[in-house]
Amino acid sequence: MALRRGANRHRSGCAGAGPSRQSNVMNSDRKLSAAIDERQSIRRFRPQRVARTVVKRLLAAAIRAPSAHNRQPWRFAVLDEEATKQRLANAMGERLRSDRIADGDDANAIDADVRRSYSRIADAPLVIVVCIDARVMDRYPDARRNQAEHLMAVQSTAMAVQNLLLAAHSEGLGACIMCAPLFCPDTVRDALDLPREWQAQMLLTIGAAAGDGKGRPRRAAEEIVIWVSGEDAVRARS
């Protein structure tokens, strides 16, 4: 936190920024800082629709993200009609069921899980399925570098998703990621008739919040950061 605020002060004071530009930058820095601090995953929503003009603003924020080689490998399938959300929820639920039956899990637990998965998707006012299209990335003759390119596409798409989550928060909406599509990309593609090359990564459920987030804690910086050139590095490794 202290680091981020320090960085913002530096940017606000950069050469050439006149007083009004400076205060605009400081205002938007404060808003961004607040959005980063306040955003939480919201998993339950009020039923009202999200206007398509708002959806377009969320997508515009997403695609301002940086991407490897600026290839913009992200792809988005927007679902705001009941029938489409239900089709996806059904298909993913049945895939979840067959995976868990194959795992030998308890039938009641499977039923409960499938019901929860269905309602998370079908009851969200807005669902955005996030995919990558790897065709825009570089290709190499070896698997090692192709894997790196694939990861770059995934990293770029994750950055777009974070932009979208922050934009949703600043529109007064709640949102949550569901990683389930990563386990059944073919099911998602077939249910929504997506282009064959779109690889589903995750889906986002979005809407007006019907409750608070869980207030999940974060690890302290000291636990996860090594200052390689400082004394802390020595301490962290000892």
Ligand SMILES: Cc1cc2nc3c(=O)[nH]c(=O)nc-3n(C[C@H](O)[C@H](O)[C@H](O)COP(=O)(O)O)c2cc1C
């Ligand atoms: C890649 C990724 C996948 C996630 N998948 C799920 C998911 O399948 N279901 C879910 O309820 N939350 C999911 N989340 C949300 C996390 O649980 C949540 O971000 C984390 O617990 C921190 O809470 P917060 O977002 O409220 O700060 C996912 C988050 C990320 C980044």
